[in-house]
Structures are given as C-alpha cells and as structure tokens.
Amino acid sequence: MRSICLTLPTNRPCPDTITALGEEAAYAADHFDIDVHLLVLDSCPPPDHAAHAAALRRLPAHPRITAHHLDEAAQRDFLTRVTARSGSAKPELLLDLMLPDGLSYGACTNRAFLIAAALGCDSVHRRDSDSRYQHLDGRTVFPVHHELRTLGARAADAARHVTESDLPDSLGERRVAMVGSSFVGELSVDIAQIRDADPGVYRDVVSLWAPEHWSADQKRELVEESFTGAGTEPFSRDHALLTVVDPMRVDMCNIAFHGPTVSERVPLPPARDTIGSDYFLIHLVHDARLPGVLHNRNIVNYYTGERRTGPGFLAYQTRFAKFLLSMLYFHFVYDRMTEAGDALLDEHGRARPAVVAALARESTGLDTAENTRRLDALDTAYRRLGGAYADVADHLAGSRARLLDEARGDMADFALLTEAWEAMVTAAKATPVTPAAERSR
Template sequence: MQRVCLALPTMRSCPGTIVDLAEEAAFAVENFGVEVHLLILDTTDTYDAAGFAKNVDAVASLAPAPGVFVHHLGNAQQEEFFRRVAEQSGGADPGLLLDMMLPPAVAYGSCVNRIFLGAAALGCTSAHLRNDDADFQVLDGRKVFPIHHELLSIGKPAGEAEAGVTRSELDPADADKPVLLVSGSFMGELNVDIGEIRELDPAVYHDVVRLWTPPVWPDEDRDAMVEVSFRGTGTEPFTADESVLGPPDIWNVFMCNVALDHRAYEVLPLLPSVKTLGCDYALLHALVHARMPAVVHNRHIVNYYTPERRTGAGFVPYQMGFVKLLLSMLYLYPVYGGMIDLGRDLLDERHGLKSEPILELIRGSVDWDRAGNEHCLDVLDRSYRKLGGKYTELADAVAGQRQQLLDEAQEDAARWAVLVEAWPAMVAAARAGGLRPGPDGAAG
C-alpha cells in the first residue's frame, strides 16, 4: 500500500488547521486507498505553552480514521529524534547538523527539512506540505483538498499521469520520467506581508521588491518580476478542477501547497537559514530547472496573515525576515542560474536528481562579492526612512545589525553546503531508526 506523509510544521496554536488536515487525510484514504501519516512538527511549546496545549487537545479529539496515523511531535521529541539522526549519520559535527535541523528560532527551510526526514523515518514515498496560516477553499459546502491532484500523479511515470490531468503538455520523450512535483498556488493576501508598503508608496514598494530580482536581468524583466512577485493566483475562486502536466513555471508552484516525491527531497535539503522568509524554494527550483514533468493544479489554498506579524513587538522581526530573504538571493541566484544552465544535466541516467552539481554550485556561491548586499541594505535604508513611522524603527534595526546581517547571509550559504553533503547519510539514518513512540503514544 502506498504510504504518504501529510505534513504540518507549526509554531503557533492552530487546532482548526489540525482538524482540517485530519479531514484531508481521511479523504485521501477513502478516495485513493493510501495509508496517510499526518505528521505535525510543533514547536509551539517553545513559545506558548497554552497554545501548544490547544494543539495537543485538537490531536486528542480527532476521531480515529482507518488508514490515518497521527504523529504530533513537540520540541523535545523532535530534538531527541534529530539528535539521534545527526549522531547516527556519521557526520563530523553532529551538533552543527542538529542546530541546522532544529535551531532555537524559526527557520522555514529547517522545518521543511525536518518533515523530509520525518517522512523518510515513516517509510513514506511522498511528502504533502501544508501551512498553519492558510485555509482550504470550499465548493458546495465541501473543502477543496489539494491531495486529490497530488495522489493522482505523484511518483508515477509522466506517461501514466496523463490520465489524471485535464490538459497535457508533456513531451513524449519525457513519458518515462517520474512526476516528482505536484503543486497548486495560493489566493488571498500576498504570501509575504509587505502590501502595506505598496499602499503607502508604490514607488518605494517597486524599489524594495526589485531588490530580490536577478541583477543580471534586463531592466524590463526585473520590473515585470516585481509585478508578479508574492501575488499568487489572484482572486478567482475554485469552481472545477483544472490540472496541467508538463514542465512547470516556477511562478506556479507554492511550497505550502505541494507534494514532493521522496526521490526529490531525499536528495536535496533546503537552505537552513534562521529568521529568513522564503528560503525554502531551492528544491522546487531544482526540479523546475531540470525540466522534470510536473503537475500544476488549481486547488489553491487561501493565504491569510496571522496577527503577530503586524503588532508592535512582531513587526520588526517579521520585516527583518524579509530583509534576510533579499540578502539570501545574492547566494541563491548563482545556484539557480547554474541550475538553469545545467538543465537536464541535473538528472542521472534514471531521471533522478543529482546533488553533486548542486553542491558544487552552492560552494561556488559562498565567496560571492558582497557588494550587491551592501547596495541592497543602502536601498532599504533610504526606502524605509522615506516611509517613516514604524519603518524608521525598522531602518534603525537593520542599520544596527548591518554587519551581522551580511555575515549571516554568507554563513547560511556555507552551512547549506555542509547540510547538502551530509544529507544522504541523514536520510539513511532516519529511515533506519524510524520514529519511536513518545510517552503519550505519539511518535517521537
């Protein structure tokens, strides 16, 4: 029986999301005959004991469903598991590996990497990622679950997956290649909370967002990228299924509405940057730029903002995460550009993703000239001070951490190279050790 991992990383109280995902898991079992492991990696107990208790209660209240197995891991259980994986992987510095997997602060790439190793430990062949700040669309009173399209295609040879899509753009030469990626997008608010900047001053918004576009592109292409960045698929609600098989566009895939085959995520981990928005897309870039066939569908999730990112205490830390995203691109774009140049050479003879050329690209980016990031911080300082108000406070925070931010962006790239090199052994250790039952019966 096909075993899949439906996964939710969270650091906040989200009992409603847990209930929704349990319903999606039951839907998958009922309609596809699979075994679903609902994996909730929950670090809420680090920040909010009461919020964590609500999540525990939500899991406890779930009605048993045949074929659905729920694993709710708090911070302590995760630390035990990932410490064991790091130590048994044989890496030279297991403490560093553990720190990259479970750092003391939010890290979007790291939390997804934990899902990947958790899925390996559970013996799953695919991971289906969701988020705690998104809702499912509803049609005729029923939730529109993305896992419908995901299980129709994930892992199958592309030629077989053609039967499950509404339109195929598949090159017949790619019929034997496996579908390693199935994704929808999102609707609702921008997936990065910077819309207020656009409302205050569209010109400043343009200047700031342009900082994350590839500097080697022509001006008109960079401006066009500004217009589509962070916007998702618009506002048109779901009415009927549409899905396309073929080489996807990177703008049509979204990391919180995605299924990935184990032959992808067991090869390439994500950038383990701390407090950095949008650092979890490298694997999608690798699959897209290798021109692997994928399925893109319209069961888009509805993105919304959690309130803490706009509060006095939460505003500057959240926006600093966006600043760190901009700085990370200095090291990511050489990697992505190299992936584009390599194209199908990113694949081995069995159409599997190869980590070696990607690792070489990452290592080559580490010593990239920092002048681009110096310029980025200069533009941000001028832009935020022009906006005034709380953005002046943000500008002061960025200026006060300028050298640290520059150093951390470079260090993140170097640490990513270490993790990519160690990843095969970590996957093997996770698979060999499995997830052990915790004291409350949950896996750990």
C-alpha cells in the first residue's frame, strides 16, 4: 500500500484549517487504498502550537492516518541528522538553507519533501493555513480527490480518470508529475489595496514582474491575469484536464507533486522573505513537458490581518519587492528550461537536477542594471501612493544594495541546494523523523 504526505506548513494560528485538513486526510484514506501521513510543520509560538496540537488530538482516529506535528526544534533535529548523513562538506550551510532564520516559502515546503521521503511517501500534497475548502450541497470539495486518481500514473492510464485530455500521445508513457488547481477569492498577493487606490500605479507595479523586454501589450495581459487565480466563481461540478499544465493556472496552496519524478529530484528555491519562491517546480514540470492534471476544486484564499498594518505591512511589501527582483534570475532560468525541454529529464522521465543547478548558477552572472531599474520604478510608484507606501519606499531605498545582493545570492543558494538535493533525499530515506525512532531502530 502506498503512502502519501498531506502537509500544512504554518507560522500563524490555524486550528480550524488543521481540523479541515484532518477531514481531507480521512476522505483520502476512506476513498483510496493508501496510508496518509498528515504533516503539520509548525513555526508558531507555544500558545498557537498548543492550540494546533489540541486540534490534532481531536481528530477522529483512523487506522490508515498518522499525524505528525513538528515544531521548529523537531524539524531542526531531523534536518541536522539528514545533513550529517548526506555526506555534504557543508552540512551547516545546508541546514541554514533548509531552516533559515527568517520566512522562506520554499524552505518550508522543502522540509515537507524531505520528511515525506523519510516517511516513505510517494507524493506530497500541500495546503496553506490562510485558505479553506469549498462546499457543494453540504459536502466539502477536497482537492485530494483528483490528486489521488492520477498522480504518479502513466499519462496514458490517467486519461481514463479525467474529464478530457489535450496531452500529445507522444507523452503518454511519462508519469503524471503534478496535479493541481488554483484558488478563488482574494488576490494571491496582498496588493489589492494598491489596485483600489490607484489602478494606474497597480499596473505599473505588477508589470515589474514581467521580463523587461516584453511589449506593452504583453505586460498589460500579464497584469490582467496576475494573482487572480480562478476568479470568484464557486465550484459547481468536477472537471479535470490531462495536459502540460500552464503555471498560471495552479497555486501552491492547492498542489501535489509525485516525489520520484519531481520533488525528490529538485528542491524549491530557499530564498528568504521572498514571495513566490515556492513556485519553481510548477515551471519545471511545464518546461520539461511532464504530464499534469489541472482540476477545478479550487481552494478559497483569504488574508490574515498581520499583512496590512504596522511591521507586518512593511515586511510583506518587502517580500513583494524581493519577488520582483527575483524575476530577473527566474525569467532567465525559465527561458533556458523552455529551450532545454526534454533535456530536463533523464532516461526514466525524471527531472535532472544537474541541468537545473547549472542554469541557476549561470543566472547569477546576470547584469543587475535591470533590477536597479525595477527598484527605481517601484520607488516612484510607492511614493505616488503616499502614506504607508511612502514609508516602504524609504525602507527599500535604504536597503537597495542589500536587496540586490540578496536576490543574486538566493539563486546561488538554490544552485547549491539543488546540487546537494539527491544526497539529502537519500539520507532522509534512511533517517527516522524522530530521535526515538532512530534509537529504536
């Protein structure tokens, strides 16, 4: 019987989300021949951690569901043993990239990938703490329904379990590497206040994540499409498409990856304090022409208040600025991956980490003049908005050199981690998650 990892990384109080995640785990175990490892990676302070633990204890017992609730100390202990066992000459650096001092969307999911490998899971199914499931006729609409019908199967076999397919027959022998959907509700990036205050400034700001050489029409189309997910239409009936999934159609709050094909081969960029750093594998799956399934069990996105006031507002807007700077490097890598196509895969149809690492490392040699211009444009836009946004502009102006250096350094870190990833996954598979299990073995 295969095992899956249904995971929720969180740094905010979310006992209700954990309860709903437990219900999704029960749905998966009741409807499919699998064992479920429900993994909560908890970076919250003790009171919130205790509330999460209580929510997990209240979940009904199920013979094929095992809950794992790891605070950062427990995660660090596991990662310390993995990095030591990996044989790396730089275990302390790898540990820092896996559990940095600061927020990292990529690193928290990388930790889930390694723990899933340690637990013997074939796939990782990620949800977010600031989202919730839709309902229809009194039943909850769980994304895992579509994920488990097709993930990891030969595309030719998966075709029987979807509504339609536009996948070329030539890709039928490849495994379904990713199953995902998007969200409905608020924008995925919390910048709707900019749009509401000044649509012109919003267009100027959002267009900054496009490649600089794009035409005005291309940038306009990107602005209209960006961060909107699946819009606002509620779920009414199932639809699943077997395809090479467009990265703009899925979101990391509603995603599942097949480990042996993707997430055990290449990690996510571990960039600190950078929105969007966890979306890389979606692009890799697309550019390598790995089969995926795009379904419509969209998750509802909402915001928590800490992003919109005081220090939380400044921190969030800085993460958004770092996202814009990261795109200089990511666009270079994405373009090269598109050119590489099938060369991104080995003879078994699995992602080739050496190719990805080489492209990431090559990108670090790019001229940063484009990013300087991005910061100039962002400064102008935020000062037009005034108020708290002018304060953000002041903060960014005082941090320009550091931000430019960090954007480049983040890609160098990604290259290093990708080069070490196979050895780390192998080590994780030989490393029990808890020290007690290690001793008993």
